[in-house]
Amino acid sequence: xxxxxxxxxxxxxxxxxxxxxxxxxxxxxxxxxxxxxxxxxxxxxxxxxxxxxxxxxxxxxxxxxxxxxxxxxxxxxxxxxxxxxxxxxxxxxxxxxxxxxxxxxxxxxxxxxxxxxxxxxxxxxxxxxxxxxxxxxxxxxxxxxxxxxxxxxxxxxxxxxxxxxxxxxxxxxxxxxxxxxxxxxxxxxxxxxxxxxxxxxxxxxxxxxxxxxxxxxxxxxxxxxxxxxxxxxxxxxxxxxxxxxxxxxxxxxxxxxxxxxxxxxxxxxxxxxxxxxxxxxxxxxxxxxxxxxxxxxxxxxxxxxxxxxxxxxxxxxxxxxxxxxxxxxxxxxxxxxxxxxxxxxxxxxxxxxxxxxxxxxxxxxxxxxxxxxxxxxxxxxxxxxxxxxxxxxxxxxxxxxxxxxxxxxxxxxxxxxxxxxxxxxxxxxxxxxxxxxxxxxxxxxxxxxxxxxxxxxxxxxxxxxxxxxxxxxxxxxxxxxxxxxxxxxxxxxxxxxxxxxxxxxxxxxx
Amino acid sequence: xxxxxxxxxxxxxxxxxxxxxxxxxxxxxxxxxxxxxxxxxxxxxxxxxxxxxxxxxxxxxxxxxxxxxxxxxxxxxxxxxxxxxxxxxxxxxxxxxxxxxxxxxxxxxxxxxxxxxxxxxxxxxxxxxxxxxxxxxxxxxxxxxxxxxxxxxxxxxxxxxxxxxxxxxxxxxxxxxxxxxxxxxxxxxxxxxxxxxxxxxxxxxxxxxxxxxxxxxxxxxxxxxxxxxxxxxxxxxxxxxxxxxxxxxxxxxxxxxxxxxxxxxxxxxxxxxxxxxxxxxxxxxxxxxxxxxxxxxxxxxxxxxxxxxxxxxxxxxxxxxxxxxxxxxxxxxxxxxxxxxxxxxxxxxxxxxxxxxxxxxxxxxxxxxxxxxxxxxxxxxxxxxxxxxxxxxxxxxxxxxxxxxxxxxxxxxx
Numbered sequence: 001x002x003x004x005x006x007x008x009x010x011x012x013x014x015x016x017x018x019x020x021x022x023x024x025x026x027x028x029x030x031x032x033x034x035x036x037x038x039x040x041x042x043x044x045x046x047x048x049x050x051x052x053x054x055x056x057x058x059x060x061x062x063x064x065x066x067x068x069x070x071x072x073x074x075x076x077x078x079x080x081x082x083x084x085x086x087x088x089x090x091x092x093x094x095x096x097x098x099x100x101x102x103x104x105x106x107x108x109x110x111x112x113x114x115x116x117x118x119x120x121x122x123x124x125x126x127x128x129x130x131x132x133x134x135x136x137x138x139x140x141x142x143x144x145x146x147x148x149x150x151x152x153x154x155x156x157x158x159x160x161x162x163x164x165x166x167x168x169x170x171x172x173x174x175x176x177x178x179x180x181x182x183x184x185x186x187x188x189x190x191x192x193x194x195x196x197x198x199x200x201x202x203x204x205x206x207x208x209x210x211x212x213x214x215x216x217x218x219x220x221x222x223x224x225x226x227x228x229x230x231x232x233x234x235x236x237x238x239x240x241x242x243x244x245x246x247x248x249x250x251x252x253x254x255x256x257x258x259x260x261x262x263x264x265x266x267x268x269x270x271x272x273x274x275x276x277x278x279x280x281x282x283x284x285x286x287x288x289x290x291x292x293x294x295x296x297x298x299x300x301x302x303x304x305x306x307x308x309x310x311x312x313x314x315x316x317x318x319x320x321x322x323x324x325x326x327x328x329x330x331x332x333x334x335x336x337x338x339x340x341x342x343x344x345x346x347x348x349x350x351x352x353x354x355x356x357x358x359x360x361x362x363x364x365x366x367x368x369x370x371x372x373x374x375x376x377x378x379x380x381x382x383x384x385x386x387x388x389x390x391x392x393x394x395x396x397x398x399x400x401x402x403x404x405x406x407x408x409x410x411x412x413x414x415x416x417x418x419x420x421x422x423x424x425x426x427x428x429x430x431x432x433x434x435x436x437x438x439x440x441x442x443x444x445x446x447x448x449x450x451x452x453x454x455x456x457x458x459x460x461x462x463x464x465x466x467x468x469x470x471x472x473x474x475x476x477x478x479x480x481x482x483x484x485x486x487x488x489x490x491x492x493x494x495x496x497x498x499x500x501x502x503x504x505x506x507x508x509x510x
Numbered sequence: 511x512x513x514x515x516x517x518x519x520x521x522x523x524x525x526x527x528x529x530x531x532x533x534x535x536x537x538x539x540x541x542x543x544x545x546x547x548x549x550x551x552x553x554x555x556x557x558x559x560x561x562x563x564x565x566x567x568x569x570x571x572x573x574x575x576x577x578x579x580x581x582x583x584x585x586x587x588x589x590x591x592x593x594x595x596x597x598x599x600x601x602x603x604x605x606x607x608x609x610x611x612x613x614x615x616x617x618x619x620x621x622x623x624x625x626x627x628x629x630x631x632x633x634x635x636x637x638x639x640x641x642x643x644x645x646x647x648x649x650x651x652x653x654x655x656x657x658x659x660x661x662x663x664x665x666x667x668x669x670x671x672x673x674x675x676x677x678x679x680x681x682x683x684x685x686x687x688x689x690x691x692x693x694x695x696x697x698x699x700x701x702x703x704x705x706x707x708x709x710x711x712x713x714x715x716x717x718x719x720x721x722x723x724x725x726x727x728x729x730x731x732x733x734x735x736x737x738x739x740x741x742x743x744x745x746x747x748x749x750x751x752x753x754x755x756x757x758x759x760x761x762x763x764x765x766x767x768x769x770x771x772x773x774x775x776x777x778x779x780x781x782x783x784x785x786x787x788x789x790x791x792x793x794x795x796x797x798x799x800x801x802x803x804x805x806x807x808x809x810x811x812x813x814x815x816x817x818x819x820x821x822x823x824x825x826x827x828x829x830x831x832x833x834x835x836x837x838x839x840x841x842x843x844x845x846x847x848x849x850x851x852x853x854x855x856x857x858x859x860x861x862x863x864x865x866x867x868x869x870x871x872x873x874x875x876x877x878x879x880x881x882x883x884x885x886x887x888x889x890x891x892x893x894x895x896x897x898x899x900x901x902x903x904x905x906x907x908x909x910x911x912x913x914x915x916x917x918x919x920x921x922x923x924x
Contacts, residue, residue, distance in 0.1 A: 058704070250627050421670055430787075448715045483704060
């Protein structure tokens with residue numbers, strides 16, 4: 001494979017490995033494009049978005065209280081309606097109906113504190129997303145941030161479940177970012193046992209069918225242990241939920257062809273029973289930890305578990321879960337599945353097998369050291385082919401547009417509808433599989449029309465007084481094609497020229 | 511209002527066939543000559559997440575049903591169809607169509623995939639392959655490609671992204687509400703020039719602009735609040751708990767938008783609708799109340815929106831797999847196998863259930879946990895494609911559903 005010249009490599013470093021070039025970035029990378037990328041790999045992990053740490057536990061709590069208040073408000077409102085509607089509730093002889101009804105009617109006109117809290121929770125989510133996007137648009141270490149975003153998507157927690165929306169940001173900060181250049185095993189453990197993941201994939205309610213808790217509930221206890229359920233109300237039946245077990249195997253480790261069976265999924269689910277989060281009835285399950293990951297021994301299914309032909313003896317606490325996770329992390333199928341995904345993410349929808357093999361060798365040789373895998377990606381000649389094969393996702397497209405214009409971005413209220421119209425609603429991947437990687441998923445006709453409308457709108461405000469030819473050179477360097485350069489040069493206005501850059505085939509790819 | 515049959519196109523085809531220029535055309539002379547074929551419409555609705563067939567069409571007459579489902583059983587509230595089956599209480603519009611002989615259930619159907627993985631099963635459902643990763647295009651795209659050799663056939667999906675079902679060689683349309691675009695404006699024209707050698711962006715932009723032009727008429731009657739239609743079934747989660755009215759209105763509008771495009775002269779005759787959020791591991795009763803209300807409203811919108819074209823239409827509603835026959839420990843159900851598909855349309859022949867009902871008896875369950883499928887999903891799709899859309903068996907067995915000659919089309923549906 002012919003080695004591209006250093007200026008082309010610098011452009012590739014900033015756009016394919018990174019998040020798109022800000023003015024000056026390609027020149028900086030040109031000194032030594034590989035060293036520019038290697039220097040972004042660091043043990044301590046990815047950067048944290050500004051705004052300070054807010055714990056998942058706090059958010060889960062806020063949300064749970066909000067939902068409880070909402071439920072109570074609804075009951076109260078229903079009572080108000082009954083009281084205020086003649087004929088529904090006969091006036092009590094003890095209290096005159098009229099003054100009470102008037103007072104209740106008045107209360108309905110007042111600002112609704114429950115709605116205010118709901119609004120604040122949504123604002124929190126918006127701030128989390130905006131902070132992450134500002135980090136992406138301003139960072140000098142674009143590769144490091146993309147590496148973090150890859151793992152955040154690999155371990156998707158989505159706002160499609162209302163409660164998990166509040167913890168997508170904290171989950172990335174607590175479980176993902178610190179671990180993206182460490183051992184995969186540690187990242188896996190942090191992600192799967194995090195309260196956000198336990199909530200998103202229904203683990204918090206899963207109870208061993210033969211556990212003490214299940215026996216207790218069968219005898220007719222009015223309240224479930226912990227009561228951390230997302231479904232509302234207590235459950236009279238208690239048992240397994242195999243959602244997390246299946247997705248760990250299928251999506252996070254060995255992949256669907258990784259050699260596991262339905263029996264393995266069920267056994268793994270049994271092993272994980274007890275993993276939950278502290279609930280409002282803290283103390284009932286022997287813990288008072290509100291919204292924090294806990295292990296409830298009474299909910300744990302007793303006995304030996306066999307997963308993928310390995311037997312895991314009975315032991316206290318999370319022992320079985322941890323042992324299974326460690327074994328899954330070490331499987332060759334895991335290395336192959338995830339290295340293929342990395343190559344697909346950074347290089348091509350259908351990645352060169354030689355590239356996948358290099359990444360796999362680095363993974364296996366280092367026992368899943370993700371810094372070594374990142375270095376192997378940078379070192380692989382197959383990753384530097386001049387022809388761009390990847391079509392940018394909407395998030396990456398917007399981020400790179402902001403970087404090209406050298407602005408910090410747009411406020412969340414404006415970014416959110418744009419991303420939604422492009423098919424990538426903030427924090428809301430449709431399933432645990434995360435966002436799609438392939439071009440056909442993002443280049444449907446409507447999405448291209450909507451990209452054009454964004455490019456036009458954004459250019460009109462962002463580049464009034466700057467030369468689009470210069471911005472195009474800064475954004476794409478050697479990757480700028482003669483056709484695009486000519487179209488920009490002929491543009492009838494600066495915004496039109498910049499919109500042409502953002503919509504050019506080479507800017508939309510990497 | 512309806513797409514007029516284009517005589518020049520017909521004569522070109524007739525001439526070509528007459529000279530024996532195209533073997534493919536010769537193989538299906540009836541197709542090219544049949545004016546009514548051009549009006550046939552097919553809509554595929556994919557419900558993602560593993561839609562619980564036993565909630566869509568609860569077998570309330572099956573003696574095992576209540577015991578297996580416990581609190582999740584819908585025996586008291588479901589809308590009866592026959593002595594065994596009913597429909598979920600939220601499927602009221604669908605039920606009315608069923609009573610009129612324009613909707614049928616397929617209660618034990620599955621793709622050939624048995625991994626109980628959402629993503630593998632959705633791939634198999636949408637690619638039409640016997641196994642995962644055997645092809646990267648969707649069967650509906652290949653069906654459009656094959657039909658396009660004989661007549662003008664376009665396909666559309668609603669939303670900025672197209673489902674895998676429509677990925678492939680034929681550039682299909684996609685549309686979502688927005689500001690609207692003037693295709694003659696400077697930027698679109700400059701971009702079309704810049705994309706002249708780009709096989710991804712060029713056709714996509716051209717199709718997008720043409721669809722925007724068509725949308726001006728197709729969606730004119732929908733009025734305001736169109737942006738809400740993109741919210742999907744999750745948008746109004748918790749909004750009322752009874753499938754909140756705003757969610758239903760937006761859903762109906764989505765169905766009407768699809769219908770609007772299909773009624774346009776030269777509009778698409780094939781459409782795909784993708785709905786998320788049917789994965790009901792926990793809190794299934796509330797979740798499905800809301801999702802099925804949404805689905806029902808989409809179908810209602812399609813039905814009412816198509817008006818006189820409904821008689822030319824078949825709608826298939828399918829999911830990647832069904833769910834466990836037993837309720838799980840968290841008020842829901844886990845991934846299973848057989849599920850229920852729905853067939854709707856004025857072109858349907860009235861009839862009872864499609865396929866056999868294996869019952870829920872312990873020995874009848876698949877791996878002692880799921881509804882045993884009695885029908886291959888591909889056979890259902892093939893039946894509609896063969897008798898309604900006019901595709902021949904060879905194309906169905908080889909191109910559209912590769913290596914599937916062993917899977918017979920379900921005949922007699924239309």
